[in-house]
Amino acid sequence: MSGPITTEVRDGILIVTSNNPPVNALGAAVRQGLAAAIDQLERDDEIKAAVIRCEGRTFFAGADITEFGKPPVEPMLPQVIDRIEASSKPVVAAIHGTALGGGLEVTLGCHYRVAVPSAKLGVPEVKLGLLPGAGGTQRLPRIAGIEAAAEMCATGNPISAAKAQQVGLVDKIAEEGRLLEDALEFAKGVIGVEPRRSREVPVHGDPAFIQKFATENAKKFRGFDAPAANLRCVQAAVELPFDQGIAFERQEFMKLMMGTQSAAQRHIFFAERQAAKIDGIPEDIKLRDIKRVGVIGAGTMGGGISMNFLQAGIPVTIVEAAQENLDRGVGVIRKNYDASAAKGRFKSEQVDQYMGALTPTLKLEDLADCDLIIEAIYENMDVKKETFAKLDKIAKPGAILASNTSYLNIDEIAASTSRPQDVLGMHFFSPANVMKLLEVVRGAKTAPDVLATAMAIGKKIGKVAVVAGVCYGFIGNRMLMPRQVEANKLLMEGATPEQIDRVHVEFGMPMGPFQMSDLAGVDIGWHRDPNRIENVRDALCAKGRWGQKTGKGFYDYDEKRRPTPSPEVQAIIDEFAAKEGTKKREISDQEIVERTLYTMVNEGALILEEGIAQRASDIDVVWIYGYGWPVYRGGPMLWADHEGADKIVTGLEKHGFKVAKLLKEKAETKGRFNRPV
Ligand code: T1G
Numbered sequence: 001m002s003g004p005i006t007t008e009v010r011d012g013i014l015i016v017t018s019n020n021p022p023v024n025a026l027g028a029a030v031r032q033g034l035a036a037a038i039d040q041l042e043r044d045d046e047i048k049a050a051v052i053r054c055e056g057r058t059f060f061a062g063a064d065i066t067e068f069g070k071p072p073v074e075p076m077l078p079q080v081i082d083r084i085e086a087s088s089k090p091v092v093a094a095i096h097g098t099a100l101g102g103g104l105e106v107t108l109g110c111h112y113r114v115a116v117p118s119a120k121l122g123v124p125e126v127k128l129g130l131l132p133g134a135g136g137t138q139r140l141p142r143i144a145g146i147e148a149a150a151e152m153c154a155t156g157n158p159i160s161a162a163k164a165q166q167v168g169l170v171d172k173i174a175e176e177g178r179l180l181e182d183a184l185e186f187a188k189g190v191i192g193v194e195p196r197r198s199r200e201v202p203v204h205g206d207p208a209f210i211q212k213f214a215t216e217n218a219k220k221f222r223g224f225d226a227p228a229a230n231l232r233c234v235q236a237a238v239e240l241p242f243d244q245g246i247a248f249e250r251q252e253f254m255k256l257m258m259g260t261q262s263a264a265q266r267h268i269f270f271a272e273r274q275a276a277k278i279d280g281i282p283e284d285i286k287l288r289d290i291k292r293v294g295v296i297g298a299g300t301m302g303g304g305i306s307m308n309f310l311q312a313g314i315p316v317t318i319v320e321a322a323q324e325n326l327d328r329g330v331g332v333i334r335k336n337y338d339a340s341a342a343k344g345r346f347k348s349e350q351v352d353q354y355m356g357a358l359t360p361t362l363k364l365e366d367l368a369d370c371d372l373i374i375e376a377i378y379e380n381m382d383v384k385k386e387t388f389a390k391l392d393k394i395a396k397p398g399a400i401l402a403s404n405t406s407y408l409n410i411d412e413i414a415a416s417t418s419r420p421q422d423v424l425g426m427h428f429f430s431p432a433n434v435m436k437l438l439e440v441v442r443g444a445k446t447a448p449d450v451l452a453t454a455m456a457i458g459k460k461i462g463k464v465a466v467v468a469g470v471c472y473g474f475i476g477n478r479m480l481m482p483r484q485v486e487a488n489k490l491l492m493e494g495a496t497p498e499q500i501d502r503v504h505v506e507f508g509m510p511m512g513p514f515q516m517s518d519l520a521g522v523d524i525g526w527h528r529d530p531n532r533i534e535n536v537r538d539a540l541c542a543k544g545r546w547g548q549k550t551g552k553g554f555y556d557y558d559e560k561r562r563p564t565p566s567p568e569v570q571a572i573i574d575e576f577a578a579k580e581g582t583k584k585r586e587i588s589d590q591e592i593v594e595r596t597l598y599t600m601v602n603e604g605a606l607i608l609e610e611g612i613a614q615r616a617s618d619i620d621v622v623w624i625y626g627y628g629w630p631v632y633r634g635g636p637m638l639w640a641d642h643e644g645a646d647k648i649v650t651g652l653e654k655h656g657f658k659v660a661k662l663l664k665e666k667a668e669t670k671g672r673f674n675r676p677v
Contacts, residue, residue, distance in 0.1 A: 005037060009047055018033070019055040020054075041091070042087060059097050060099065081135055092110060095170070116161065126224075143198050150210050260642050263634070272464055296387060298328070330360050400423075402426040410424060440468065442467060466618045466622050475613050475618070479600045483596045488536065488537075490587060490592060508632065522547045526541045540553060598648045601639070602657060640666075646670070
């Protein structure tokens with residue numbers, strides 16, 4: 001039998017093996033092979049049972065999501081799973097790696113499940129805006145119980161083999177390295193026994209858990225369609241006979257599959273992986289070896305950046321100018337680790353290990369043995385150029401010199417060294433040990449292997465790295481600017497901070513522009529002269545309204561940091577509006593969308609025209625992972641595809657904006673920024 005599925009008979013047991021790298025996705029050829037294997041099982045009286053297993057790094061990791069949106073090819077996965085379940089002879093799944101989505105559903109069609117201790121089992125479809133569409137929502141409540149089924153389906157989080165055994169999803173834990181042997185032994189033990197078909201097992205557990213779980217997670221599920229659909233299907237398993245439950249699941253699955261949210265979430269799944277690819281640089285380029293990292297600056301960013309490397313097992317030398325700042329910085333790192341350990345994220349010995357790999361120093365010279373040095377000091381070009389000039393004399397040949405600058409020109413910084421080819425930007429997002437986005441800013445002279453090494457080390461420390469070109473604000477912060485400019489203008493014209501923020505939160509952002517300003521600090525970038533008051537922001541800062549950290553900014557905050565609109569702020573806004581002679585008017589929510597979100601799309605189109613981003617999906621990844629753009633809208637450029645470029649151009653022109661050429665082209669040709677998935 002050619003193709004990804006092969007079979008072998010050993011002691012009367014049919015071993016069905018899939019070899020479909022990289023993750024044994026259940027593409028058409030795999031499904032056809034599985035169906036043929038079940039035919040062989042049924043046909044050959046010498047065969048008494050079967051084991052289904054996978055070669056490579058994992059058991060089936062799900063349906064082949066590259067097939068979505070294409071004409072279906074028989075047999076479809078539900079039919080294959082039904083065939084396995086209906087078999088008159090027992091079928092055992094031998095699970096390693098990650099049995100996910102359709103992969104887990106295949107194991108549920110099997111009569112028994114054997115897994116190695118390191119295996120993970122899950123139904124992550126909800127993260128793609130979907131639900132397990134091959135019987136998972138109906139079989140899980142029967143095999144694992146209502147509670148486990150509800151949580152697994154609605155969150156998409158996988159569970160360990162041990163947890164799976166505890167809830168009845170795994171029948172036996174195999175020894176690492178003996179999975180096939182243990183699965184064969186298990187199969188021998190059930191020969192002649194009527195196969196235990198999942199569909200015939202009664203649903204068990206507490207049905208009330210479903211609603212309780214939905215309520216407890218309402219905030220997390222806000223705006224998403226799929227979690228509620230998953231829970232409705234688990235509820236259907238409780239209320240309906242199996243076949244009717246399956247019909248309900250199919251109906252709910254198709255609704256999600258045809259919706260924009262799943263298209264958006266599948267787009268981001270692939271976009272995140274595409275972002276790691278650098279056009280024009282071979283994927284097998286030799287990378288520089290990063291054994292030790294230097295971080296300059298032990299402030300919020302320097303500390304957070306250091307934590308990423310320490311947690312990845314890479315020692316860090318952290319430099320500060322003054323002892324008290326160094327001590328404070330190291331203390332904050334320790335405090336953050338201790339807080340995570342208290343929440344069970346790390347063991348205390350891990351914290352000691354991380355802290356043991358941190359070398360604090362006051363001397364820049366101590367960075368001489370570092371392979372990568374990241375500067376995270378004051379956002380001032382002169383200070384940065386001076387620092388890089390010193391680094392140039394200290395760092396060893398081949399060391400990568402990176403700046404964490406949020407806006408400034410990497411080429412100018414590189415020019416202050418004799419090695420511009422080794423210089424680039426590594427722009428982390430605050431808090432740097434939490435936010436997943438890393439903008440890797442390539443200078444005009446950055447060497448290909450330096451760029452590739454920075455991207456690879458970004459992945460190693462758990463970041464989603466995106467290549468950006470040099471311009472003010474790179475990709476994310478550059479698109480933030482038109483949004484902020486328009487938000488400030490709208491304040492002068494009659495909108496309030498709470499209206500503008502509400503529109504953004506209702507859109508799906510975690511917070512609006514003014515809430516974000518209060519969180520980050522209204523005083524960031526302020527000239528610090530309380531007598532120089534040229535705009536609303538200056539006036540707020542002059543009054544100590546620096547944001548949440550001072551208990552008041554654009555909003556007033558109570559002891560729990562809950563915001564309330566501030567009459568004092570409104571008075572300041574009105575005063576400036578009067579001074580400007582701007583007449584107040586009723587401003588619609590739609591106008592706020594057009595002026596703050598459509599303008600971001602316009603900036604994104606310019607970023608693409610200028611080659612600052614490699615592809616539109618990179619811009620989407622930046623906004624999802626750097627600013628919390630709702631993943632069910634797929635990022636600004638995919639959202640533009642769904643809105644329609646023509647509608648966006650009309651909206652922009654209505655307010656007198658100059659429309660980017662590329663955006664205009666998309667409108668004229670009904671084109672898209674991203675290929676549909
Ligand atoms: N289909 C097609 N390609 C896939 C794939 C999939 N399900 N999963 C991964 N890939 C590709 C991926 O694009 C990348 O390609 C390569 O494999 C390595 O992936 C009916 C409808 C399994 C945990 O959601 O979570 O089943 O970039 O870089 O970090 O109910 O991949 O190399 O060209 O992520 O080691 C449900 C999605 C599908 C699992 C491995 N399953 N995959 O992580 O490698 S819907 C999922 C993952 C479904 C049924 C429903 C991860 C991984 P390239 P990678 P990794």
